[in-house]
Amino acid sequence: MIKVNGIDRSAFIDFGSQCTMIKESSFRELDLKLELSQLPVLKGFAFGSMHPLGRVDITVHVDFVEANIDAYVVPDEFLNHDVLLGQNLTERSEVVIHKDNTSLYMYSNIHELSKIGLHSVDNIKFEGVSTVDFTCNSDIDGHIYIAGNSCFKEGQEFILLPGIYTVLKGAGKVIAVTFSNTTVNLSKGRLLARAQILPLSIPHTNPPKEHVVNMIACTEKTEIEKELKGITMNMLNIGSDVTDEDKGRLLRLVNEYRDCFALTLNELGKTLISDDIIVEVKCPITAAKIEFIEAVKGNKIQILKYDKTTHQFVINKNSNWYFQIQGQLHITQRRLCLLGIWTGEKSPVHIEYIARDDDFWNQKMESKLVTFYMKCLLPELVDSRHTRGMAIRDISLQYKENIRPTLSQTQNNHDRAEPGPSTRQLILSEL
Secondary structure, three states: OEEEOOEEEOEEEOOOOOOOEEEHHHHHHOOOOOEOOOOOOEEOOOOOEEOOOEEEEEEEEEOOEEEEEEEEEEOHHHOOOOEEEOHHHHOOOOOEEEEOOOOEEEEOOHHHOOEEEEEEOOOEEEOOEEEEEEEEOOOOOEEEEEOOEEEOOOOOOEEEOOEEEEEEOOEEEEEEEEOOOOOEEEOOOOEEEEEEEOOOOOOOOOOOOOOOOOOOOOOOHHHHHHHOOOOOHHHOOOOOOOOHHHHHHHHHHHHHOHHHOOOOOOOOOOOOOOOOEEEEEEOOHHHOOOOHHHHHHOOOOOOEEEEOOOOEEEEOOOOHHHHHHHHHHHHHOOOEEEEEEOOOOOOOOEEEEEEOOHHHHHHHHHHHHHHHHHHHHHHHHHOOOHHHOOOOOOHHHOOHHHOOOOHHHHHHOHHHOOOOOOOOOOOHHHO
16 A cells, blocks of 8 residues: 555555556546646556556655656556556666565655764675675664775775665675675774665555575685585486596586586575676776766667766566576576676776566567577487588478478479488477
């Protein structure tokens, strides 16, 4: 439940919707003033697109967020709840969202909250991605928000990932990432960042549950090795001309670099940040040596667009990168992708968090991938055309290339025929 103009209403939060919508019946019950000028066409909604009945100004109160936003009035049959909250609320700069597998909470006015310093517990050495223990001056329990922090002092280049972290008895962990080839050394008591203390309770709801991430530091290789099954000789496909001595050397080599190989889908894409996160880093050549914001404005980075109205970056779901990341998230069964984009020394690495989108996968990817596998890849594995110098199968031909040619066609093409098995009809159900 949320409050709209001080009155309780049911609501659904849609992070993919660019606008907020409200049922016609709720609009009439709230006695709102309807604006009819300059109305857009709502696309991707109501079985395609539709014209809203009008636009209204409303004040919404969700958890700790209170904001005045526009909402478009739509017929009741198109919404299951009184209000659908979109990006004109969720993407506001003062809004921070804490979401886990069972709950979602919204905070606002982050800059007005009490701040607290986070200091390193001990002398720390780390490289790559790691968790850093911190302590604060106050013996608090709860959640804090870190907007992120960076250090580019030579030999100590690192950033702290922004987000909401749990504090228990004034202590906790943050995720740090280094960008140099050398180990970063931080002295005991070093100020890591300043964080905002989030409220402990939320009106009309229960307080947030403790959000604990199962993190493993990059330096803790012994823990990683315990999780990975060793590679044995019978797992390797080695030619008969290889000596036993060379086989043994190869086996020792692949086990030495065991964390570079995935034997199961659970191991594929595994990162050292969390069991539920994958990491993807892009260094687009089109944006090389260009300041990041200028690269986005100039459409040099395909996955991001710059909204001139809100002055914010918007994920482009039509980009190849987005399709790739959604594929990786679904194949590895992970929840979140940490996408790092580096354009050169003029700008720090830009971090975006992309969540697994099941609707996107179901509507735009899965059926196409299944079709490609069943109609192109699997037939090629069973009845290869490439090895016979023939064109690969085209999905649009609907298996026409697999139909046995007529006698006249066979005679006309006899001189051009390549050695190998004859073309034959392939029935997948019999495989």
